[in-house]
Amino acid sequence: MTNEYQEYFKEEHEILRNSIRSLVKKGMTPEIEKWEEAGEFPRELYKIAGDMGFLGIGYPEEVGGTPGDIFFKIVVTEELMRCGSAGLVASLGSLDIALPPIVRRGTTFQKERFVMPVLRGEKIAALAVTEPGGGSDVASLRTRAVRDGDFYVVNGSKTFITSGARADQITCAVRTGGEGAHGISFLIIESNTPGYSTGHPLKKTGWWASDTAEIFFDNCRVPVENLIGTENKGFSIIMENFQKERLMLCIMANMTAQIALEESIKYSGERTAFGLPLKGFQVTRHKLADMATLVEASREFTYRVAARMNAGVNQLKEVSMAKIFACNVSDKVTYDAVQIFGGYGFMRGYLVERLYRDNRILSIGGGTTEIMKEIVSGLIM
Numbered sequence: 001m002t003n004e005y006q007e008y009f010k011e012e013h014e015i016l017r018n019s020i021r022s023l024v025k026k027g028m029t030p031e032i033e034k035w036e037e038a039g040e041f042p043r044e045l046y047k048i049a050g051d052m053g054f055l056g057i058g059y060p061e062e063v064g065g066t067p068g069d070i071f072f073k074i075v076v077t078e079e080l081m082r083c084g085s086a087g088l089v090a091s092l093g094s095l096d097i098a099l100p101p102i103v104r105r106g107t108t109f110q111k112e113r114f115v116m117p118v119l120r121g122e123k124i125a126a127l128a129v130t131e132p133g134g135g136s137d138v139a140s141l142r143t144r145a146v147r148d149g150d151f152y153v154v155n156g157s158k159t160f161i162t163s164g165a166r167a168d169q170i171t172c173a174v175r176t177g178g179e180g181a182h183g184i185s186f187l188i189i190e191s192n193t194p195g196y197s198t199g200h201p202l203k204k205t206g207w208w209a210s211d212t213a214e215i216f217f218d219n220c221r222v223p224v225e226n227l228i229g230t231e232n233k234g235f236s237i238i239m240e241n242f243q244k245e246r247l248m249l250c251i252m253a254n255m256t257a258q259i260a261l262e263e264s265i266k267y268s269g270e271r272t273a274f275g276l277p278l279k280g281f282q283v284t285r286h287k288l289a290d291m292a293t294l295v296e297a298s299r300e301f302t303y304r305v306a307a308r309m310n311a312g313v314n315q316l317k318e319v320s321m322a323k324i325f326a327c328n329v330s331d332k333v334t335y336d337a338v339q340i341f342g343g344y345g346f347m348r349g350y351l352v353e354r355l356y357r358d359n360r361i362l363s364i365g366g367g368t369t370e371i372m373k374e375i376v377s378g379l380i381m
Contacts, residue, residue, distance in 0.1 A: 008303050012068075013075050020054060020079035028083040036208045036354070039201055041088050043124070043166065050121020055095060063103060064116040070247075070310040074303075077248055081255035084351050086358040087207030089252065094163035097245050098125035098171045101186055101237045105229035114169055114188050126167035128158040128189075128215055129238060136371050138173070138238055139181040143217060145174035147224070152176070152187060154195075154220040164213030165201045167191055173234055181235040186228040195220040206357035242367060243316060246323045247309065249366045250302040253326035256362070257295045260330075260337035260355045264288060267341055284340065291333045298322075298329040317379040320372040327363035334359045 009017075027048070035041040049055050058073045059065020066072075073096070080089045095118050102110050117123040134140050143156025154174060161170070169190050177183025189196065199214040229237060265288060268278040278284045305318045337352045338345035345352050363369045 005303070008071050008307060009075070013071055016057070016072060017075045017079055019052070020076060021082065023048070023052065023054075024079055024083045028080075028088070032083055032085050032088070032209070033349070035088065036085060039208055040166070040211050041091070041209050045092065046124060047121035049092060050119060055121055056119040059099070059103060059115075059119060063111050064119045070244075070306050073248070074251055074306060077251045078255055081252060082259065084259070084354060085209045086252055086256060086355075086362075087210030090207060091163045091210040093248070094127065094167070095119070095125045096248065097127040097241055098167075098169075100241055100244070101171055101228050102188065104240065105186075105237060107225070109225060110188065110228065118169075123168040124163055124166050126161050126163040126170045127241070128161050128164070128170040128172040130158060130160045132157060132159045132214075136368055139184070139235065140179075141173055141175060141184065143172070143174050145176050145185065145187060145222070147176070148221070150224050151221040152224060152227070154187065154189065154217040154222055156217050158215045159213075160202070161213050161215055162210055164215050165198050165211035170215065171228070173238060177232040183232055184234040184238070185231050186234040186237055187222050188226040188228065189217070189220060189222050193220045193222060204361075206354070206360055243309065243319050245366045246319050246372075247302070247306055249362055250298075250305075250319070250322045250326040253323075253330040253359070253362045254295065254299045254302055256355050256359050257291070257298065257326075257330040257333035260334045260352055261288070261291050261295055263352050263355075264291065264337045264340045278340065287336055287340065291336055294329045294333060298326045302326060317376055320367075320375040323363075323367070324369055324372045324376070327369060330359050330362060 046055070053066055054076055056065035057076050058068055058070070060067055077089065077093065080092065083089070099115055099118060102115050106115070114125070118125045129138060129141070131141050131143060133142070143154065143158065145152040145154045158172070169188055172187050172189045174185055174187055175183050176185040195218040197216045197218070199216070202212045202214065204212060228234070268284050268288065271278050302322050305315050305322045308318070309315045334352070334356045338356050341350060341352050344350050345356070347353060
C-alpha cells in the first residue's frame, strides 16, 4: 500500500487488491486478446468471480454480499482494469448498475430471485434504460408497459445495453404513465419471457469484449410482482443509480490513463531514436511529466469525491465534475501515449491502441460530458 493513499485504503483493502490482482494476472490477462477478438469472454468468469466473492463486494449480507465501504468497490474496479480490457470490466460489472435498484427498493421475493443468484455468478444482470431515439434524454423513453391484471404487457426496445446479449434478466425502465419523468417505472424482465428478443451483438469502436445489444419487447407479459418500488416513481431510481455509476466511470478513466502512462514510461526507456532512448529527449520527458500530473490530480479528486459519498454527503455536482475531468484527462493521456508510441501505437496488439479505443466511450456512457456540464452549471448558477 502506497503511503499517499492511506487516507483511503487500509490493510483490508490491500488484501482484496492482491487477491484480485492474482486472478487478473493468471486467469484474465493471458486470454484478453482472444476474448477481445471473440467479442465476449467466457460466461464461467462470472461464476469464478462470484465464488471468490468479488461480485458481492459492497452488497448487504442478507442478499449474499460482503458489506464494505465504497473503496472496496474501487479496488475491484481498479484491479480488474489491469487486465487491459475495459469492455470486460464493464460487462463483468453490469450487475452494479442492474442490482442496486432491487437491493434498495425491491421486495424480499425480488432480492432472493433476482439478486442472490447474480452475486453468486449464476446469472447475468443488465440495466436497460437507453432507447434508440432517446440517448441522454431518459425522461422521454417510450417502451410502454400496460397493466393487464397480474401482468404488465411490455412493448418497445432498448439499445446500447451492456451485457444485453447474454443477460438472464434486465432491470428495465418502462413507461407506465403519462409523458415525462413522472410516468416511468422499473420492471425486472427475464430474458426467457415470450416476446423478449435481442439483436446481434453491436459492433463497437472499443469495448470489444463487452457484449452490447439491442433488446426488443413484443407483448412481453411481465408479472406485476416484478415491479421495483412504486409505479410511476422509477425516474428517481434512475437518478439514484447515476452517482455511483459515474464514480466508477471516473475510476475506469483514471485507470485507463494510469496504464497508458505506465506503458509510455516503459516504452520511452526501451525505444531509441537518433541514438538515444526516447526518454533522453526533453520533449518526451515533459510530455510524460504532464501526463503524470494530470493522472495524479484526477485520481486524487475522484478519491476525495468517493470519500464524501462514502460519508453520505451528496456529491451530485462533484461527481459530475470528476467525470468531466477524469474523461478529459484520459482523452489527453491516451492520445499522448499513442503519440509516444508512434506508428506502433496505431497497431493492434499494442495495449495503448486498445486503451485509446476503449477510452472513447467513457465521456459518453453514464451521462455524456455535455450532460455533466449541464448538471454542474445548474448547481453553481
